[in-house]
Amino acid sequence: MPTSSFTSASSAVPCPVVESLDAILPEEPLLMMGAGPVPIPAAVAKANAIVINHLGGTMVKVIGQVKSMARYVFQTNSKWVLGVAGPGSAAMEMAISNLAWEGTRVLSIKNGFFSERMAEMGRRVGARVSTLDVADRAVASLEEIAEAIRRERPEIVTVVQGETSNTVWNYHLKEIAELAKAAGALVIVDAVCTLSTMPLEMDAWGIDAVITGGQKGLSSIPGVSLIAFSDAAWERVKRRTAPNAHWCLDASLAENFWHNAGYHYTAPVSGVLALHEALRLVCAETLEKRFARHLKCSLALQDGVAAMGLRLYTPEACRLNSVVGIEVPDGFSPADVCSHISRMHQVEISGSFGLPIVRVGQMGEQCREHNLFRTVHALGRTMVDLGVKVDLPAGVAALERGLSGGR
Numbered sequence: 001m002p003t004s005s006f007t008s009a010s011s012a013v014p015c016p017v018v019e020s021l022d023a024i025l026p027e028e029p030l031l032m033m034g035a036g037p038v039p040i041p042a043a044v045a046k047a048n049a050i051v052i053n054h055l056g057g058t059m060v061k062v063i064g065q066v067k068s069m070a071r072y073v074f075q076t077n078s079k080w081v082l083g084v085a086g087p088g089s090a091a092m093e094m095a096i097s098n099l100a101w102e103g104t105r106v107l108s109i110k111n112g113f114f115s116e117r118m119a120e121m122g123r124r125v126g127a128r129v130s131t132l133d134v135a136d137r138a139v140a141s142l143e144e145i146a147e148a149i150r151r152e153r154p155e156i157v158t159v160v161q162g163e164t165s166n167t168v169w170n171y172h173l174k175e176i177a178e179l180a181k182a183a184g185a186l187v188i189v190d191a192v193c194t195l196s197t198m199p200l201e202m203d204a205w206g207i208d209a210v211i212t213g214g215q216k217g218l219s220s221i222p223g224v225s226l227i228a229f230s231d232a233a234w235e236r237v238k239r240r241t242a243p244n245a246h247w248c249l250d251a252s253l254a255e256n257f258w259h260n261a262g263y264h265y266t267a268p269v270s271g272v273l274a275l276h277e278a279l280r281l282v283c284a285e286t287l288e289k290r291f292a293r294h295l296k297c298s299l300a301l302q303d304g305v306a307a308m309g310l311r312l313y314t315p316e317a318c319r320l321n322s323v324v325g326i327e328v329p330d331g332f333s334p335a336d337v338c339s340h341i342s343r344m345h346q347v348e349i350s351g352s353f354g355l356p357i358v359r360v361g362q363m364g365e366q367c368r369e370h371n372l373f374r375t376v377h378a379l380g381r382t383m384v385d386l387g388v389k390v391d392l393p394a395g396v397a398a399l400e401r402g403l404s405g406g407r
């Protein structure tokens, strides 16, 4: 008797033999202390395990709360808050592709890897992008920015609040927005790294679009992001004649889901629920307390690293607190340090796109005392293991002084 064709059929592409996640993932989760993704609170993890209908009453209520909490975190009264199914980069692309098109004059203040990405996205929608190239480990002066605005007459200025790649903080954001506004340009701010870790006041500073991801300052999951447009920016979105070539990122289509309880694409419901919980925890903590926690933890970390004998990459004047860049000692590569600390101490930190540094994040749940002690200890031990001379006890003592207010 022939066996059934069902069991005897051999697939053209054979079924692969794979390992279960239990076999792949480490027994003890690694402590995520790099430049993102960051650890998520239990409430965020729990929400991320739930699937609900993407349309209907429950989702409408969740969306409404996400928008109102996001307005608090962005410090804006603008109606035009939307979520994005995608990484921080998708939110960047949503900002640029809705506000710029063929021939739009865009000035990108380029501090490094991520601010250059924004310029590249502008070029890809056909905009005439000029960049103000800023030296590594520095910010552009307001004179240089004013001069670039006079020269290029941009319709849009893009700037990053925290350039995560080289750990530079653009502390002039408010003044940059003023200069751009005075010249009639809209301002897009990339706050993927920094949102909810340090002040950003969208309305008071006159910013027209702010974007953020989930996996950094907000301590949510990667892949679900937020964007806010000012009224002026929204008017430009509505005024355009050629439709946005990015259908998924078209703000006018996204409005249907985020403001009219309708369908655009199936929203990543679990991720939106996770974001809801992340935002709710920010609201429960309050921005003021959250900023203070981030500042205290980051400065204590910086003290600890310096006291140990390692050098911080960025000068204090423009040093980003949300991600701390640490020079790798001569003779070692960032990968040497990152792989050792991960393997031997179960702590993940990051390299940085070819720069001779490792980066330790201070975003969201990373700014907890127990995480800091474990990280500083693991980093110091890694140096000792690699044969670099450091004073680990001095580093731990400085961390403790910083955290207990004795700085």
Ligand SMILES: *Cc1c(COP(=O)(O)O)cnc(C)c1O
Residues within 6 Å of the ligand: 036, 087, 088, 089, 090, 114, 160, 162, 163, 164, 190, 191, 192, 193, 213, 216, 222, 223
């Ligand atoms: C991480 C980061 C991005 C990119 O976010 P993805 O979620 O990786 O796309 C953009 N800008 C800044 C400043 C970032 O730190």
